[in-house]
Amino acid sequence: MLACVIKGPTFEKAKEQIEKALKYADALEFRWDYFEEIAIDKIKALIKDIDVAVIFTLRKKSQGGAFDQEEEKRLSIIEDLLQTEPDYIDLEFDVPTRFLESVRDNYPKVQIIISYHNFTETPQDLEALFKEIQKPILVHYKIATTAQSSIDLLRMMHFIKKKQKEVLITGITMGECGEPMRVLGKVLGNAFDYASCEKEDTQLHQVDLKTLHNIYHYLHLNKDTRMYALLGDPVDKSKGHIFHNDYFQRHKMNAVYVKLKVTKEELPSFFKELTDLAFDGFSVTMPLKETVMKELDHVDSDAGRIGAVNTLVRREDIWFGFNTDAPAALDAAEEKGSVRGKKVVILGAGGAARAIAYEALKRGASVFILNRTEEKAKLLAESLGCQGYGMDKMSQVAKEGYDVLINTTSVGMDSDELPLEKEYILPNTVVMDAIYNPMNTPLLIYSKDIAKDLVFGFEMFERQAVLQQTLWDQRP
Ligand code: NAP
Numbered sequence: 115m116l117a118c119v120i121k122g123p124t125f126e127k128a129k130e131q132i133e134k135a136l137k138y139a140d141a142l143e144f145r146w147d148y149f150e151e152i153a154i155d156k157i158k159a160l161i162k163d164i165d166v167a168v169i170f171t172l173r174k175k176s177q178g179g180a181f182d183q184e185e186e187k188r189l190s191i192i193e194d195l196l197q198t199e200p201d202y203i204d205l206e207f208d209v210p211t212r213f214l215e216s217v218r219d220n221y222p223k224v225q226i227i228i229s230y231h232n233f234t235e236t237p238q239d240l241e242a243l244f245k246e247i248q249k250p251i252l253v254h255y256k257i258a259t260t261a262q263s264s265i266d267l268l269r270m271m272h273f274i275k276k277k278q279k280e281v282l283i284t285g286i287t288m289g290e291c292g293e294p295m296r297v298l299g300k301v302l303g304n305a306f307d308y309a310s311c312e313k314e315d316t317q318l319h320q321v322d323l324k325t326l327h328n329i330y331h332y333l334h335l336n337k338d339t340r341m342y343a344l345l346g347d348p349v350d351k352s353k354g355h356i357f358h359n360d361y362f363q364r365h366k367m368n369a370v371y372v373k374l375k376v377t378k379e380e381l382p383s384f385f386k387e388l389t390d391l392a393f394d395g396f397s398v399t400m401p402l403k404e405t406v407m408k409e410l411d412h413v414d415s416d417a418g419r420i421g422a423v424n425t426l427v428r429r430e431d432i433w434f435g436f437n438t439d440a441p442a443a444l445d446a447a448e449e450k451g452s453v454r455g456k457k458v459v460i461l462g463a464g465g466a467a468r469a470i471a472y473e474a475l476k477r478g479a480s481v482f483i484l485n486r487t488e489e490k491a492k493l494l495a496e497s498l499g500c501q502g503y504g505m506d507k508m509s510q511v512a513k514e515g516y517d518v519l520i521n522t523t524s525v526g527m528d529s530d531e532l533p534l535e536k537e538y539i540l541p542n543t544v545v546m547d548a549i550y551n552p553m554n555t556p557l558l559i560y561s562k563d564i565a566k567d568l569v570f571g572f573e574m575f576e577r578q579a580v581l582q583q584t585l586w587d588q589r590p
């Protein structure tokens with residue numbers, strides 16, 4: 115069930131939030147601890163016509179709530195709230211047992227959710243934690259912890275996948291690394307998923323209702339949904355989740371794509387924790403494209419020669435690695451004409467340059483790599499069998515002429531700078547930028563009136579993503 119959190123703080127605001135929430139949510143959680151007043155008559159009037167499940171919560175400060183008066187006062191307000199007979203009442207795991215029993219006995223129609231919040235970590239032994247908070251009476255459970263890494267997230271996923279077979283349970287991981295649990299809860303068997311009404315910038319990393327529906331197609335997710343993700347650090351700026359979830363939706367595939375922040379150091383433990391979770395494939399971005407190869411069972415021969423993978427496919431628990439950046443970049447460039455026999459100048463000597471140079475050579479181009487750090491250009495060129503120089507060589511390269519210019523540096527991503535001197539952009543050439551965000555980079559804007567053709571970074575991005583989909587789809 116998808117619960118939207120209603121925080122007020124006024125009844126007027128709450129009405130607006132309810133109206134928005136009811137377009138998508140199957141439940142409303144009223145967080146009375148955020149309200150300016152708790153007036154039972156107004157509450158009755160507010161919930162009177164609501165025909166989705168209603169959860170009441172009056173969370174104390176020590177469990178992350180906003181209610182900071184004495185415990186006795188809080189329990190007495192909860193008693194008052196119960197008189198309005200919400201469908202659920204959320205009570206912290208440490209409320210006195212006699213209070214819990216009185217709620218059960220006096221309000222048999224109200225279901226109890228026992229909640230646990232940890233704002234610092236995800237305890238190592240979640241099973242032991244569950245035993246600690248478990249109650250002898252029939253209740254739902256909600257365990258919200260803080261994910262310090264994606265490994266904590268995977269541990270929570272395992273725990274929920276197993277525990278939901280025994281009890282009604284909701285697992286939440288807070289923090290940036292925990293955010294995917296907000297999307298995947300339904301796939302793993304969460305009793306509830308909690309969404310915010312609007313986009314919020316808090317340490318909870320709750321996902322808002324619109325994003326859950328419009329980007330992740332939450333309604334269509336179920337326990338058979340296959341999971342895919344982007345691995346990298348950072349991943350927050352990537353648009354991959356928009357492209358891939360839209361692709362799954364358009365192709366009627368029961369799959370979802372999230373973003374997992376994973377560092378190089380975490381990779382070995384990350385792959386160990388994956389075991390029986392239904393992740394069928396990953397996209398890989400900086401800084402993992404090379405390091406992740408150590409974790410794979412098979413690396414495709416082109417990717418092996420490039421020395422980097424950006425696509426992982428899991429087939430019967432065997433991990434395969436591919437590089438779709440390389441063909442995607444050249445497919446995009448060759449929309450403007452074959453590169454065979456052409457002179458291709460690549461600016462930059464990082465991962466993207468390596469993939470693009472490899473593929474351009476494979477397709478018969480003569481390749482010149484120019485980079486700010488000359489040594490890196492030379493090393494890369496030597497390993498691929500082409501020419502590599504520092505940027506100071508650009509005047510001569512331009513003088514001799516070239517056919518295709520490809521920027522693979524990050525210059526222009528968040529500045530107005532060009533990656534080369536203006537006069538070296540030549541007429542009758544194809545100019546391409548690997549940067550896809552922004553779409554119109556300074557290089558492409560400036561080249562518009564000079565070059566014969568432009569190739570945008572998104573053309574490469576979309577092609578590499580479609581190639582990833584094709585590889586993921588070839589599952590046995
Ligand atoms: P990378 O391995 O970190 O390489 C970055 C390159 O940029 C290096 O050659 C570096 O030169 C150069 N550079 C960085 N800052 C510079 C500056 N201020 N002046 C001059 N050169 C500078 O990164 P990557 O993985 O190759 O990615 C490079 C770009 O390609 C990124 O913008 C990325 O978004 C884009 N990309 C796009 C796609 C797509 O699908 N469209 C796919 C992959 C990558 P030094 O060696 O001197 O440090």
